[in-house]
Amino acid sequence: MISLRHLTKTYGRGDAAVTVLDSIDFDVPTGQIAAVVGPSGAGKSTLAQCINLLERPTAGSVVVNGEDLSGLPEKRLRDARRRIGTVFQSSSLLGRRTAAENIALPLDFLGVTPREADARVGELLERVGLADKAGHYPFQLSGGQAQRVGIARALALRPSILLADEATSGLDPETTRSVVGLIRQLRDDLDLTVVFITHEMDTVRLAADTVARLDHGRIVEQGSLVDLLTAHESPLGRSLQPRRGHAGPEAGTRTWFVTYDSTAVPGDWIQRVTTDLGVAVHLLGASVETVHGVNTGSATLGVGTDDDTRVAAALARCGLSGTPDAVPITRHDDAERVLAGVLEDVA
Ligand SMILES: Nc1ncnc2c1ncn2[C@@H]1O[C@H](COP(=O)(O)OP(=O)(O)OP(=O)(O)O)[C@@H](O)[C@H]1O
Ligand SMILES: [Mg+2]
Incomplete structure (x- = not known):
């Protein structure tokens, strides 16, 4: 001590x-x-x-x-x-x-x-x-x-x-x-x-x-x-957040920038949010790591609805918070590289 x-x-x-x-x-x-x-x-x-x-x-x-x-x-x-x-x-x-x-x-x-x-x-x-x-x-x-x-x-x-x-x-x-x-x-x-x-x-x-x-x-x-x-x-x-590039938006969807707000975000949150909203939810990019058993990071989503209130509520139910119409951090051609590194266990 x-x-x-x-x-x-x-x-x-x-x-x-x-x-x-x-x-x-x-x-x-x-x-x-x-x-x-x-x-x-x-x-x-x-x-x-x-x-x-x-x-x-x-x-x-x-x-x-x-x-x-x-x-x-x-x-x-x-x-x-x-x-x-x-x-x-x-x-x-x-x-x-x-x-x-x-x-x-x-x-x-x-x-x-x-x-x-x-x-x-x-x-x-x-x-x-x-x-x-x-x-x-x-x-x-x-x-x-x-x-x-x-x-x-x-x-x-x-x-x-x-x-x-x-x-x-x-x-x-x-x-x-x-x-x-x-x-x-x-x-x-x-x-x-x-x-x-x-x-x-x-x-x-x-x-x-x-x-x-x-x-x-x-x-x-x-x-x-x-x-x-x-x-x-x-x-x-903020400075401790994992940072890798996020991909750009897809046609016909609204882009959300989402951060992990809780230590209990379920691993299958994308599926849960998709089911909850009943519309397509695409993962455009994510920097997520498991640190001491806790998932943390951020993700960019393409969401097939413009009902922002409903999307925000669905995210919140998974312990996430989001901003609609987020400006993606990197260019679209980075998408593959980014998605390949979506989940990386560092613990
Ligand atoms: N023996 C010394 N005599 C006078 N000033 C000193 C001495 N050792 C360190 N300093 C000063 O104290 C301050 C802090 O230095 P220190 O080496 O603790 O910084 P640091 O946070 O470890 O930096 P770095 O990330 O570059 O290693 C600096 O401004 C340095 O010039
Ligand atoms: Mg030093």
Whole structure:
């Protein structure tokens, strides 16, 4: 469990002082993955560095599993830091050390015996699926494998907290998926509390239980991922929506742009709306994903009636809301590609 109270970080003094974190209150319950998003320079990395106490907060407290780390003397702080593992962007492995030696680094610092270290490294390599890569140097690893080594190293001292700062940036979507899958698996197995910093909204949907948006050193919005995905009035909620192109209208129909308003939209809603209205309903395009078992996204429909009130009511009965005469987002020739990706399970 992480609790930040009035956490403030100011760099520089006097006229040159810049407040990068401004009285942040933030909680991550044990076993949860909290994504932190926000523009470049918002203070995300500084937040991570204050949680693992690489940076001392200027004011406020960092409480990890009930202990206030911000007031600890240096020696106790070193012990406390062991409870917090950090993964950075992929470039952080030492190039002259093998995967196994990179993972062993924190153990070496602690003076763990070589035999104990070997056993622990073997166990960690196994856990991240790289048992056969122990002797490989970073340049011999793919981006995803290097990140798995980084994760294994972060876990070497059995921390209860994992901080991931842009841990999947620069990885292709498939590799991102597998690294995020590993982090979620480790969270489940080890009951880790995870702060997942990223600027990629697609990754947030894969990874997070909760999302906080940081802007100019303040948390300006936060909530559970599932709640945010149906909160269309929220800028954070809208930015989290899956986005792929939607097709154009068909002749003789009215075009509706429909968004998922409820966490309980039935999977066969098009059929239900069709039956309800007794007219043809064509799916022109959709960006729908299943996130933690909940469908979310939007769709463009061609509906064979101009009775907008009836259409709106039929949609509402399925937990959807819609706007008639919506302007489709993309050209008609994108239709096939879009329809091919209509339902994609990311959970
Ligand atoms: N050691 C430092 N001294 C002075 N200013 C700093 C220091 N570290 C960070 N800053 C400033 O703090 C602000 C926040 O930086 P931070 O690295 O936390 O942003 P970020 O949200 O992680 O951005 P990005 O998405 O680009 O990684 C920036 O304006 C940066 O210039
Ligand atoms: Mg950063």
